[in-house]
Amino acid sequence: MRLILASASPRRLDLLARIGVVPDAVDPAHIDEGVPAGELPRDHALRLAIEKAEAVKARHPDALVLAADTVVAVGRRILPKVEDEATLRTCMKLLSGRRHRVLTGVALAIPGQPTRSRLVETMIAIKRLSDEEIDYYAGHGEWRGKAGGYALQGYGEVYVRHIAGSYSNVVGLPLAETRLLLKSAGYDLA
Numbered sequence: 001m002r003l004i005l006a007s008a009s010p011r012r013l014d015l016l017a018r019i020g021v022v023p024d025a026v027d028p029a030h031i032d033e034g035v036p037a038g039e040l041p042r043d044h045a046l047r048l049a050i051e052k053a054e055a056v057k058a059r060h061p062d063a064l065v066l067a068a069d070t071v072v073a074v075g076r077r078i079l080p081k082v083e084d085e086a087t088l089r090t091c092m093k094l095l096s097g098r099r100h101r102v103l104t105g106v107a108l109a110i111p112g113q114p115t116r117s118r119l120v121e122t123m124i125a126i127k128r129l130s131d132e133e134i135d136y137y138a139g140h141g142e143w144r145g146k147a148g149g150y151a152l153q154g155y156g157e158v159y160v161r162h163i164a165g166s167y168s169n170v171v172g173l174p175l176a177e178t179r180l181l182l183k184s185a186g187y188d189l190a
Contacts, residue, residue: 015168067107068105074101080147092134095150104172106120125162
C-alpha cells in the first residue's frame with residue numbers, strides 16, 4: 001500500500017528514514033492551524049494531526065496517510081511557530097529556567113477505516129538563559145519555523161537540562177508510536 005506523508009517537514013522525512021520508511025509521496029495538508037479559544041495543547045496537537053491526515057486522505061483515498069502536529073506548551077499556553085526574532089526572544093524568555101511540554105499528535109488515515117491516532121508528550125527543562133545566550137541563539141537562525149523557537153537536534157540542545165520522554169517526539173515525530181501505527185495498519189516494516 002502507498003504511504004503519503006502529509007507534511008513538508010524535512011525532519012519528519014529524516015526521522016521516518018531512521019525506521020526504514022520512505023513515503024511514496026509528500027503532500028502537505030495546508031489546513032488552518034489556528035488555536036480556537038479555550039483549546040488545550042493536547043487537544044490541539046491531536047486535532048490538527050487528525051485534520052491533516054483526513055484532508056490529505058481526501059486527495060489520496062487509496063493510500064495510507066501519515067500526519068503529525070507538534071506543539072510546545074508552557075502550562076496551558078501554546079507557543080507559536082517562530083518566524084521572527086522578536087517572537088523568538090519572547091519564547092526563549094518564557095522557556096528560560098522552566099519546564100515545558102512538547103506534544104505531538106500522530107494520525108494515520110487508512111482506506112476504509114477510521115483514522116487512528118496517538119498523542120505523545122515529552123517534558124523538557126531549559127536552563128536559565130542569559131541575554132547573551134539568547135542573543136547567540138538568535139544568531140544561529142535554526143529556530144525559524146520551529147514550534148517554541150528552538151531545535152533540540154541543533155544548537156538548542158545545549159540549553160536543555162533535562163528531558164523525560166521521546167527525543168524523536170521533540171524533533172517532530174515520535175518514532176515508536178509512529179512505527180506501531182504503521183504496523184497496525186499492515187504497512188510493511190522490517
